[in-house]
Amino acid sequence: MIVCHCRVVTDRTVAGAVEAGARSLGAVCRSTGAGQDCGACVFSLKRLVCEHGGAPVPALSAPAHLEVDVAAS
């Protein structure tokens, strides 16, 4: 199944990249070329990386200037 239509990258290619040592989303993108155009495939790529034993994707955090100091409020 094609995961990244822009670069025509399949789920098998992503799985192969993880098995070959690409353990993060960035590493998979660099090694396969996926996710580097429109970005529509990124969530599918993240899921595949996790399913095939890659590192969990770090949670996004708010920029420091947007964090709320609960103790001060």
Ligand code: FES
């Ligand atoms: S579908 Fe993967 S970059 Fe566009």
